Amino acid sequence: MKMIKAAVILLFSVMLTSIGSTTVTEAKQEQTKELEIDELFNGKEGTMVLKSLKNDKVYEYNKERVSKRFTPESTFKVPNALIGLQTSAVRDEYEVKRWDGVVREFDSWNRDHSLASAMRESAMWFYQDMAKDIGETRMQEKIRMLEYGNQDITGGIQSFWLDSSLKISALEQxxxxxxxxxxxLPFEEKHQKTVKRMMIQNEQDDYTLHGKTGTRLSDLGLGWYVGFIDIKKDTWVFAVNINGSGTEAKNITLETLKQMGIIEVGK
Structure with a gap:
């Protein structure tokens, strides 16, 4: 009799667990909506994830790709800046590195830069130098703490995020x-505030846009735009990647925000 009673209790427990799991899954499905933005990708493969932090509603385009990992390219400047500040590889957003005189791809790179200006102009050399100053041991430790993508920095301390070993999905972004x-994040709050401030790209009366593009420069075959937008009653986080450029990813993001009514058309 005791064995039968125990078996009944176990069966009932399994049923409750199964029902609970199904309920959670259904709730997540109800919270996720499909974005109908085919025309914005103009025939190119890509994906977008958009999430409201007020009500946890998630909008996705191309669900099959949201979990696929790609190299972060220059979007890694966001965690790189955080790690640089946390490890004191740079003192603050105003600390300047002197240009070494090597002429690089973009004129805006060919001058002295601060942490903030190098973020704004996406000056690769500044963040490569800072990564070298951070060093492999501390970089690996901090990336693991951040649980950033596949956490693989074996591609070299100055290049692991550039079409190399480090990869991350739109959902992970x-x-x-x-x-x-x-x-x-498991870093000092003041550093997180600093990096968010550095990411500001557009400030209007009714919203503030924070973002970072990334483009695979070798062939322009991968573009990212990640970030968030503060509006009066909500904050939306977003991540877009496309088989194209970071500029294309940013344009898709802005048009989607307008279609969703998050940004007023014309702004």
Whole structure:
């Protein structure tokens, strides 16, 4: 009799667990909506994830690609800046590195830069130098703490994020960005505030846009735009990647925000 009673209790427990799991899955499905933005990708493969932090509603385009990992390219400047500040490889956003005189791809790179200006102009050499100053041991430790993508930096301390070993998905970019917005990353809050401030790209009366593009410069075959937008009653985090450029990814993001009514058309 005791064995039968125990078996009944176990069966009931399994049923409750199964029902609970199904309920959670259904709730997640209800919270996820499909973005109908085919025309914005103009025939190119890509994906977008957009999440409201007020009600946790998630919008996705091309669900099959949201979990696929790609190299972060220059979007890695966001965690790189955080790690640089946390390890004191740079003192603050104003610390300047002197240009070494080597002429690089873009005129805006060929001058002295601060942490903030190098973020704004996406000056690769500044962040490569800083990564070298951070060093492999500390870089690996901090990337593991951030749980950033596949956490693989074997591609070399100055290049692992550039068409190399480090890879991250759009969903993982969203999770990282949400923690940054909420200042829940395992770093000092002041550094998270600094990096968010450095990411500001557009300030209007009714919204503030924070973002970072990334482009695979070798062939322009991968573009990213990640970040978040603060509006009066909500914050939305976003991540877009496309078989194209970071500029294309940014344009898709802005048009989607307008279609969703998050940004007013014309702004």
């Amino acid at each position: 969203i999770n990282f960005m949400e923690k940054l917005v909420k200042e829940e």
